[in-house]
Amino acid sequence: MADNFNFELVSPERLLLSASATEVVLPGTDGEMTVMAHHAPTMTTIKPGVVSVVTAEGATERYVVFGGFADILPDGCTLLAESAVAVGDIDRDDLAQRLQDAREDVADASSDAAKQKAQDYLDHLTTLNEAIVSA
Structure with missing residues:
Protein backbone atom coordinates (compact mmCIF):
# COMPACT_ATOMS: atom_id res chain seq x y z
CA MET A 1 0.00 0.00 0.00
CA ALA A 2 1.38 3.41 -0.99
CA ASP A 3 2.11 6.07 1.60
CA ASN A 4 -0.03 9.19 1.64
CA PHE A 5 1.04 12.80 1.21
CA ASN A 6 -0.74 16.15 1.31
CA PHE A 7 -1.86 17.59 -2.02
CA GLU A 8 -3.34 21.01 -2.65
CA LEU A 9 -4.62 22.43 -5.93
CA VAL A 10 -4.99 26.20 -5.77
CA GLY A 31 6.21 15.91 -19.76
CA GLU A 32 3.81 14.21 -17.40
CA MET A 33 5.14 13.30 -14.00
CA THR A 34 3.78 11.17 -11.21
CA VAL A 35 4.20 12.43 -7.66
CA MET A 36 4.07 10.04 -4.72
CA ALA A 37 5.02 10.28 -1.04
CA HIS A 38 8.74 10.83 -0.36
CA HIS A 39 9.29 12.44 -3.79
CA ALA A 40 12.52 14.38 -4.14
CA PRO A 41 12.06 18.15 -3.71
CA THR A 42 11.21 19.59 -7.12
CA MET A 43 9.66 22.67 -8.65
CA THR A 44 8.19 22.43 -12.12
CA THR A 45 6.11 24.52 -14.45
CA ILE A 46 2.75 23.16 -15.52
CA LYS A 47 1.33 23.22 -19.05
CA PRO A 48 -2.38 23.14 -19.85
CA GLY A 49 -3.60 19.62 -19.18
CA VAL A 50 -5.35 17.28 -16.81
CA VAL A 51 -4.22 16.64 -13.22
CA SER A 52 -5.24 13.23 -11.93
CA VAL A 53 -5.37 12.72 -8.15
CA VAL A 54 -5.76 9.35 -6.44
CA THR A 55 -6.96 10.11 -2.91
CA ALA A 56 -6.10 8.09 0.18
CA GLU A 57 -9.64 6.66 -0.01
CA GLY A 58 -8.90 5.31 -3.51
CA ALA A 59 -11.10 7.75 -5.46
CA THR A 60 -9.69 9.42 -8.59
CA GLU A 61 -10.38 13.10 -9.16
CA ARG A 62 -9.45 14.93 -12.35
CA TYR A 63 -8.96 18.67 -12.89
CA VAL A 64 -8.17 20.72 -15.97
CA VAL A 65 -5.39 23.26 -15.39
CA PHE A 66 -4.30 26.06 -17.69
CA GLY A 67 -0.68 26.48 -16.64
CA GLY A 68 1.02 27.25 -13.35
CA PHE A 69 3.70 25.59 -11.28
CA ALA A 70 4.04 22.82 -8.72
CA ASP A 71 6.13 22.72 -5.56
CA ILE A 72 6.86 19.10 -4.67
CA LEU A 73 8.30 18.06 -1.29
CA PRO A 74 8.72 14.61 0.29
CA ASP A 75 5.59 15.11 2.42
CA GLY A 76 3.41 17.13 0.04
CA CYS A 77 2.72 18.81 -3.26
CA THR A 78 1.13 22.17 -3.96
CA LEU A 79 0.01 23.04 -7.48
CA LEU A 80 -0.59 26.75 -8.05
CA ALA A 81 -2.63 26.88 -11.24
CA GLU A 82 -3.19 29.94 -13.40
CA SER A 83 -6.73 28.63 -13.78
CA ALA A 84 -8.29 25.28 -12.89
CA VAL A 85 -11.64 23.50 -12.94
CA ALA A 86 -12.90 19.97 -12.28
CA VAL A 87 -13.08 17.97 -15.52
CA GLY A 88 -16.82 17.46 -15.01
CA ASP A 89 -17.33 21.22 -14.72
CA ILE A 90 -15.32 22.24 -17.81
CA ASP A 91 -16.94 25.01 -19.80
CA ARG A 92 -16.44 24.00 -23.42
CA ASP A 93 -17.28 27.53 -24.59
CA ASP A 94 -14.51 28.91 -22.35
CA LEU A 95 -12.05 26.38 -23.77
CA ASP A 108 -0.24 38.72 -33.77
CA ALA A 109 3.19 37.71 -32.40
CA SER A 110 5.81 40.36 -33.14
CA SER A 111 8.94 38.22 -32.76
CA ASP A 112 9.99 34.66 -33.44
CA ALA A 113 10.31 33.98 -29.69
CA ALA A 114 6.83 35.36 -28.97
CA LYS A 115 5.39 33.40 -31.88
CA GLN A 116 7.00 30.17 -30.64
CA LYS A 117 5.72 30.71 -27.09
CA ALA A 118 2.20 31.41 -28.38
CA ALA A 135 -13.40 11.69 -22.63
Missing part, protein backbone atom coordinates in the same frame (compact mmCIF):
# COMPACT_ATOMS: atom_id res chain seq x y z
CA SER A 11 -6.24 28.64 -8.40
CA PRO A 12 -6.38 32.43 -8.03
CA GLU A 13 -10.10 32.12 -7.31
CA ARG A 14 -10.06 29.39 -4.67
CA LEU A 15 -8.64 26.25 -3.15
CA LEU A 16 -10.02 23.49 -5.39
CA LEU A 17 -8.68 20.49 -3.50
CA SER A 18 -6.86 19.80 -0.28
CA ALA A 19 -6.57 16.07 0.30
CA SER A 20 -4.43 13.20 1.40
CA ALA A 21 -3.31 11.45 -1.78
CA THR A 22 -1.36 8.37 -2.78
CA GLU A 23 -0.57 9.57 -6.32
CA VAL A 24 -0.86 12.73 -8.42
CA VAL A 25 -0.13 12.91 -12.14
CA LEU A 26 0.87 16.42 -13.26
CA PRO A 27 1.14 17.80 -16.80
CA GLY A 28 4.65 19.21 -16.43
CA THR A 29 6.02 21.41 -19.18
CA ASP A 30 8.68 18.81 -19.93
CA ALA A 96 -13.10 27.28 -27.33
CA GLN A 97 -12.53 30.98 -26.51
CA ARG A 98 -9.08 30.20 -25.07
CA LEU A 99 -8.22 28.33 -28.27
CA GLN A 100 -9.39 31.26 -30.41
CA ASP A 101 -7.40 33.72 -28.28
CA ALA A 102 -4.31 31.52 -28.60
CA ARG A 103 -4.68 31.38 -32.39
CA GLU A 104 -4.89 35.19 -32.45
CA ASP A 105 -1.80 35.44 -30.24
CA VAL A 106 0.14 33.30 -32.74
CA ALA A 107 -1.02 35.47 -35.63
CA GLN A 119 2.35 28.36 -30.67
CA ASP A 120 3.47 26.11 -27.81
CA TYR A 121 0.52 27.32 -25.70
CA LEU A 122 -1.87 26.77 -28.63
CA ASP A 123 -0.48 23.25 -29.11
CA HIS A 124 -1.04 22.46 -25.40
CA LEU A 125 -4.60 23.79 -25.53
CA THR A 126 -5.34 21.82 -28.70
CA THR A 127 -4.09 18.61 -27.09
CA LEU A 128 -6.12 19.35 -23.96
CA ASN A 129 -9.25 20.03 -26.03
CA GLU A 130 -8.84 16.74 -27.90
CA ALA A 131 -8.40 14.84 -24.59
CA ILE A 132 -11.52 16.40 -23.09
CA VAL A 133 -13.69 15.95 -26.18
CA SER A 134 -12.81 12.25 -26.37
Whole structure:
Protein backbone atom coordinates (compact mmCIF):
# COMPACT_ATOMS: atom_id res chain seq x y z
CA MET A 1 0.00 0.00 0.00
CA ALA A 2 1.38 3.41 -0.99
CA ASP A 3 2.11 6.07 1.60
CA ASN A 4 -0.03 9.19 1.64
CA PHE A 5 1.04 12.80 1.21
CA ASN A 6 -0.74 16.15 1.31
CA PHE A 7 -1.86 17.59 -2.02
CA GLU A 8 -3.34 21.01 -2.65
CA LEU A 9 -4.62 22.43 -5.93
CA VAL A 10 -4.99 26.20 -5.77
CA SER A 11 -6.24 28.64 -8.40
CA PRO A 12 -6.38 32.43 -8.03
CA GLU A 13 -10.10 32.12 -7.31
CA ARG A 14 -10.06 29.39 -4.67
CA LEU A 15 -8.64 26.25 -3.15
CA LEU A 16 -10.02 23.49 -5.39
CA LEU A 17 -8.68 20.49 -3.50
CA SER A 18 -6.86 19.80 -0.28
CA ALA A 19 -6.57 16.07 0.30
CA SER A 20 -4.43 13.20 1.40
CA ALA A 21 -3.31 11.45 -1.78
CA THR A 22 -1.36 8.37 -2.78
CA GLU A 23 -0.57 9.57 -6.32
CA VAL A 24 -0.86 12.73 -8.42
CA VAL A 25 -0.13 12.91 -12.14
CA LEU A 26 0.87 16.42 -13.26
CA PRO A 27 1.14 17.80 -16.80
CA GLY A 28 4.65 19.21 -16.43
CA THR A 29 6.02 21.41 -19.18
CA ASP A 30 8.68 18.81 -19.93
CA GLY A 31 6.21 15.91 -19.76
CA GLU A 32 3.81 14.21 -17.40
CA MET A 33 5.14 13.30 -14.00
CA THR A 34 3.78 11.17 -11.21
CA VAL A 35 4.20 12.43 -7.66
CA MET A 36 4.07 10.04 -4.72
CA ALA A 37 5.02 10.28 -1.04
CA HIS A 38 8.74 10.83 -0.36
CA HIS A 39 9.29 12.44 -3.79
CA ALA A 40 12.52 14.38 -4.14
CA PRO A 41 12.06 18.15 -3.71
CA THR A 42 11.21 19.59 -7.12
CA MET A 43 9.66 22.67 -8.65
CA THR A 44 8.19 22.43 -12.12
CA THR A 45 6.11 24.52 -14.45
CA ILE A 46 2.75 23.16 -15.52
CA LYS A 47 1.33 23.22 -19.05
CA PRO A 48 -2.38 23.14 -19.85
CA GLY A 49 -3.60 19.62 -19.18
CA VAL A 50 -5.35 17.28 -16.81
CA VAL A 51 -4.22 16.64 -13.22
CA SER A 52 -5.24 13.23 -11.93
CA VAL A 53 -5.37 12.72 -8.15
CA VAL A 54 -5.76 9.35 -6.44
CA THR A 55 -6.96 10.11 -2.91
CA ALA A 56 -6.10 8.09 0.18
CA GLU A 57 -9.64 6.66 -0.01
CA GLY A 58 -8.90 5.31 -3.51
CA ALA A 59 -11.10 7.75 -5.46
CA THR A 60 -9.69 9.42 -8.59
CA GLU A 61 -10.38 13.10 -9.16
CA ARG A 62 -9.45 14.93 -12.35
CA TYR A 63 -8.96 18.67 -12.89
CA VAL A 64 -8.17 20.72 -15.97
CA VAL A 65 -5.39 23.26 -15.39
CA PHE A 66 -4.30 26.06 -17.69
CA GLY A 67 -0.68 26.48 -16.64
CA GLY A 68 1.02 27.25 -13.35
CA PHE A 69 3.70 25.59 -11.28
CA ALA A 70 4.04 22.82 -8.72
CA ASP A 71 6.13 22.72 -5.56
CA ILE A 72 6.86 19.10 -4.67
CA LEU A 73 8.30 18.06 -1.29
CA PRO A 74 8.72 14.61 0.29
CA ASP A 75 5.59 15.11 2.42
CA GLY A 76 3.41 17.13 0.04
CA CYS A 77 2.72 18.81 -3.26
CA THR A 78 1.13 22.17 -3.96
CA LEU A 79 0.01 23.04 -7.48
CA LEU A 80 -0.59 26.75 -8.05
CA ALA A 81 -2.63 26.88 -11.24
CA GLU A 82 -3.19 29.94 -13.40
CA SER A 83 -6.73 28.63 -13.78
CA ALA A 84 -8.29 25.28 -12.89
CA VAL A 85 -11.64 23.50 -12.94
CA ALA A 86 -12.90 19.97 -12.28
CA VAL A 87 -13.08 17.97 -15.52
CA GLY A 88 -16.82 17.46 -15.01
CA ASP A 89 -17.33 21.22 -14.72
CA ILE A 90 -15.32 22.24 -17.81
CA ASP A 91 -16.94 25.01 -19.80
CA ARG A 92 -16.44 24.00 -23.42
CA ASP A 93 -17.28 27.53 -24.59
CA ASP A 94 -14.51 28.91 -22.35
CA LEU A 95 -12.05 26.38 -23.77
CA ALA A 96 -13.10 27.28 -27.33
CA GLN A 97 -12.53 30.98 -26.51
CA ARG A 98 -9.08 30.20 -25.07
CA LEU A 99 -8.22 28.33 -28.27
CA GLN A 100 -9.39 31.26 -30.41
CA ASP A 101 -7.40 33.72 -28.28
CA ALA A 102 -4.31 31.52 -28.60
CA ARG A 103 -4.68 31.38 -32.39
CA GLU A 104 -4.89 35.19 -32.45
CA ASP A 105 -1.80 35.44 -30.24
CA VAL A 106 0.14 33.30 -32.74
CA ALA A 107 -1.02 35.47 -35.63
CA ASP A 108 -0.24 38.72 -33.77
CA ALA A 109 3.19 37.71 -32.40
CA SER A 110 5.81 40.36 -33.14
CA SER A 111 8.94 38.22 -32.76
CA ASP A 112 9.99 34.66 -33.44
CA ALA A 113 10.31 33.98 -29.69
CA ALA A 114 6.83 35.36 -28.97
CA LYS A 115 5.39 33.40 -31.88
CA GLN A 116 7.00 30.17 -30.64
CA LYS A 117 5.72 30.71 -27.09
CA ALA A 118 2.20 31.41 -28.38
CA GLN A 119 2.35 28.36 -30.67
CA ASP A 120 3.47 26.11 -27.81
CA TYR A 121 0.52 27.32 -25.70
CA LEU A 122 -1.87 26.77 -28.63
CA ASP A 123 -0.48 23.25 -29.11
CA HIS A 124 -1.04 22.46 -25.40
CA LEU A 125 -4.60 23.79 -25.53
CA THR A 126 -5.34 21.82 -28.70
CA THR A 127 -4.09 18.61 -27.09
CA LEU A 128 -6.12 19.35 -23.96
CA ASN A 129 -9.25 20.03 -26.03
CA GLU A 130 -8.84 16.74 -27.90
CA ALA A 131 -8.40 14.84 -24.59
CA ILE A 132 -11.52 16.40 -23.09
CA VAL A 133 -13.69 15.95 -26.18
CA SER A 134 -12.81 12.25 -26.37
CA ALA A 135 -13.40 11.69 -22.63
